[in-house]
Amino acid sequence: MRYYNRGSGFSIFFFIAVIVFVWWYPFEETEELRDESFQNTETLSTEKVSLEGSVMKDGHTMAPAVRLLEEMDAVIIENDAEAVTAEKGDITIELTEGSGSASLNGEEAELELPANREGNTLYAPARFIAESLGGEVSWEDAEHAMLIEYDNKEILAPVEQPLEEEQSQAQGNADMFQAAGISVGDDVNLLEQMWGEPERITESHYGFEWYAYHDNYKNFRMAGVADGEVTALYTNTSEVRSPEGLSQNLSRQEVRDKMGDPETAIVKGNTRYSLSETEESDLFPIEEGYLTVYYDIHQDNKATAYQLIGEDAEQSLSGYYAEGSAQLAEDFSRQMFDLVNADRVEFDLDPLDWNDEIAAVSIDHSEDMAEQQYFSHENLEGASPFDRIREAGISYTRAGENIASGQPSAVMAQRGLMNSPGHRENILNQYYRELGVGTAFDMENRPFYTQKFYTR
Secondary structure (H helix, E strand, C coil): CCCCCCCCCCCCECCCCCCCEECCCCEEEECCCCCCCCCCCCCCCCEEEECCCEEEECCEEEEEHHHHHHHCCCEEEEECCCEEEEEECCEEEEEECCCCEEEECCEEEECCCCCEEECCEEEEEHHHHHHHCCCEEEEECCCCEEEEEECCEEEEEEEECCCHHHHHHHCCCCCCCEECCECCCCEHHHHHHHHCCCCEEEECCCCCEEEEEEECCEEEEEEEEECCEEEEEEECCCCEECCCCCCCCCEHHHHHHHHCCCCCEEEECCEEEECCCCCCEEEEEECCEEEEEEEECCCCCEEEEEEEEEHHHHHHCCCCCCCCCHHHHHHHHHHHHHHHHHHHHHCCCCCCEECHHHHHHHHHHHHHHHHHCCCCCCCCCCCCHHHHHHHCCCCCCEEEEEEEECCCCHHHHHHHHHCCHHHHHHHCCCCCCEEEEEEEECCCCCEEEEEEEEEC
């Protein structure tokens, strides 16, 4: 994408439609490993159970604890106002109201979120209960539900909207837009006091540094920092507050009812940059800068992430793209890796591990596309993504690839990929274990991104 400034006087350039090239047929290939000596087969019927009443909180499925324990054949020993204790064979689980840890066979076990009693029902993280009792957990996107496979039983836990108490807290008003209590303009010392040490620091295309925070990709958030001050925020968690009462999972129309009509252009100096209308995001000017609300078109256009760029940071970017460099390419790749894992965890999937060998293959493909000016999973020599993996001497049982180009940031690229069915399927595939990302810039500083998913 290019921006043009015609002459020294006031000129208006209508940047008609930000063209984002995304390949709509992500590749996946699997190779099954079979034991040829295995001849006998046995088919067992599977019991399917629907566990109603689960809710989503901060990206985690909270299930009615007693009902889930009983569905997994545990015996309830105690169920009072303070705690629930259950046994199954030699496994004992104790969940305590308000506690961020549980007792598992007498040992303290950390919970993703504290157990919380609503009325007569104690809600607890479904993944903890399921995995403690030997279940396998995955996410069914079409059903918006957690699937627990246990012995010969499939327990489907559809996720409802957050509890009213949690919604009211998430929608509480603040004087300024906040993510987990931090606002644009806050001192970096306050950021570190409240959020601690960042997991990663990378460069943004605006020039500030992204400080990334998460707990194994739970509660993912980033703060942009420049000159000792917070200048940008990004989060896909429910820890959002604003004067307008914004929160996660608001519909696009609800966001617009609170914020008004989205912006159609940004003026920088003597140039007016027109914005294309898209279902995937809205841009709103607020006192602190420019707030982008990202929507999930596969979840009824619900708000799924917020990004606030301070006024000074936005105005400092003179074009659509930053000047490409090897360091910025590396940082975009690491940001995209973090964003993929943050999205997986939001859907109760395990984060992926970084793989340097696979990343090298991804980098080579991004660089080839940038240098040769094409955009395809198959390179100009006809090699497929899987040919390139094998040519690198890497064996695999399952692999997949997403590519994108034209988006000026890893955030924008990842949000677009999550709204594309095929790319989303790769990102949320429960069978992948590792990921390597490669980014490269062409002569006009347009980024090319390659995500390569991998299982040994």
